[in-house]
Amino acid sequence: MLVTAVCVFMLLACGATVYSLLAQSATVTQLTTVIGPARDASATVLQAMTDADNALATAQATRSAAPAERLAAARERVGEARRVARDLLAHPSLGERDREAYRRLQDERDRALTAWWDYADDAFARVAAGLPVDATTREVLLDRFRAEHIALTDKLVANRDALRTATRELVPDATLVTLGATGLVLVGVMLVARRTARSLTVPIAGLRSVVQRIEAGDLSARADAGAGAREVRDLAAAFNTLAADQAETLRLHEVALEVELTVRAVSTVREAIEAVCASIGPPLAADRVVISLVDPSGEIVRSTQWHVEGLPDFPPDVSPYAGPVAEELWRRSTYLAVADVRAEGVKHDPRIAPFRREADTRGLLVVPIGLAERPLGTIAVSDGTGPRAWRSAQIALVHHVAAALAHAIAEVDYREHQAQHVARLERLDRQKDDFLSTVSHELRTPLASISGYLELLLDGDAGEVTPEQRHMLQVMERNGVRLRALVEDLLAMNRAESSHVRADTAVELAGVVGATVEELRPLAEKNGVGLELSLGTDPGPVLGDREDLQRAVGNIVSNAVKFTPRGGQVRVSHTGDPATGEVVVTCSDTGIGIPRADLPHLTTQFFRAGNVAGDVVPGTGLGLAIVKAVVDAHGGQLTVDSTEGRGTVVTLRFPTLAPVTARSSEVHTP
């Protein structure tokens, strides 16, 4: 409306300007094409008349007809100029009154001219005839012409001056009109600009700030759809729809994450599907959710449903459908989104048959649940309020929870299997322990009888024995000892490998090493082997089983003593490794060593190195295997370094109870 008014205004201003310019132009045209040339023509008449007069005067004075030609030429020019002036001054641009005035003035002048020329013809004829001529009459007649000419010229000059003045007056008028029009146009433009600002810029700035608020997380921010130009209002409305969609999508995404967390926290499949059922209905604005889980044969194994109050329970006769639908949808990686189950196009789709039978179902969404190649079931969401379009965010939510459910189901399956597996392993482990323990117990009792009676015999308690009998009895006794050692080692092996029998306490390994060395000193002395103990810095206790650790240390030291020939040396040390904070127990000997080829097999159960297999030293072949088992169970490390014939170095490394503290204290100690 305002724009129209401003435009009309601007048109009017332009018209005024053009009109004033046109007026100015008409005045100038009159001045330049009529008055100016008329004056020129008038001046020509005067000049030609002067020439004619001179010619006539010359003829009179010289009494000769010689200037006749000049006279004729002058007459010609006067006639021409007179015609021109008459035409010009009859121009319609001159007013009626001016034209009348000019006609009268020219008539007067022409009468004077005609009088002069009549006289001139007569005078010239008289000269040619040699008759005297009255010169005075000529002058009188010329003066009359001059007077008339001046009257005409005066009128022309007056007219010219009037036109000039008018032009001068018109120029500032036009300028004023132009300036005024320009000013009005400026005002109009400003008005339009202000209006544009009000109807476009302000609402768009508002829209921009709403976008910024939404970007900053205020999803409830909406544009004002009632302000500004219609296009801007439409834009704001469209934007609000978009923002609402976005907020809805985000809300559904949050619901999906929440459901996922809930599902992850539950421990049974039933809890998982019940949690999903109850949580997704309201956010989807659905009035019914049915989750059916199927087994590999397609039979429903578990089904649960949620619906708004007032609706009847969904009949559980979806069995013939759930399996094949889950299978088909899962295999094709798709879903079923039906706007209206009563619509013509889907009326005969068997997949939605059970839902179509329900009077309260219109919109239906069926999403498969599955894992890898296996369909696990379906989530069916329905809405009975009327046909509805399923939005992608809603479908995405159901997909998301279907995936969460599939994972929960897999997780529960896995956990159940895992728990069963662990339980079975634990049972087996215990059975093995019990078996070994029973076996060793059952072996010990007969061994006790054998070795006991042998001792009685050897002690002569049953009478004297011959040297031969004694030798035989000693062989039996030695093998009894060997059998006993085997039983002990088997038990020890079992113990070291069974974590559940280990009693973890803080063990001062230095004390264990010291006691072991003292225990074996008599054997070393008997064998003529030097046994040396050196205790270095103690990095702290080891977390573990004292008995096992004692056995491990005992086995390596007794091995060293046993396999070192008379005169040899065994060095046992206990110290800390400052680099790792570990406890390091080393046992080095000058013994027979271990063949290089046997080194990799040392910790194999019942393996004995080639150079001792000939029963030079009795053994079970379990010693180092036990050490290895103990070291492994304590998170330690066993290394054996040996040169056959030169000796062996066995190193045990154990992490200390608080190796980190030990290390950090080193760092802080200057």
Added chain:
Amino acid sequence: MARVLVAEDDPDLRGMIEFKLASAGHEVTVVADGDAAMTSARAAPPDLAVLDVMMPGMSGIEVCEALRADPVTAATPIIMLTARAQSADVSRGLAAGADEYLVKPFSPRSLVEHVEKLLAAAAS
């Protein structure tokens, strides 16, 4: 010379112990289970008892506890014999009130030594 009660379910081992202790000059009463051990100890309180831990009926541990609970035998020295050598078993036996613990197979000689030592300690 002391009266020693031996409870051991394995007849061979029982015979061996009986022979060794009798050879050492003790008066040995042998029984095959815990209940018999209790009956014997009540009828004629021994100077010392050698009890096998694993026996049918009352176990050696139970017999040990019962003997300690009876004022007559509360101070009687008791040696336990066991096929279980683990520290937990040993400490269980000692907690029940046993004075000594021998793990099978054991040396008959050391059994006699322990018997002599405990009897001497009880006498003083």
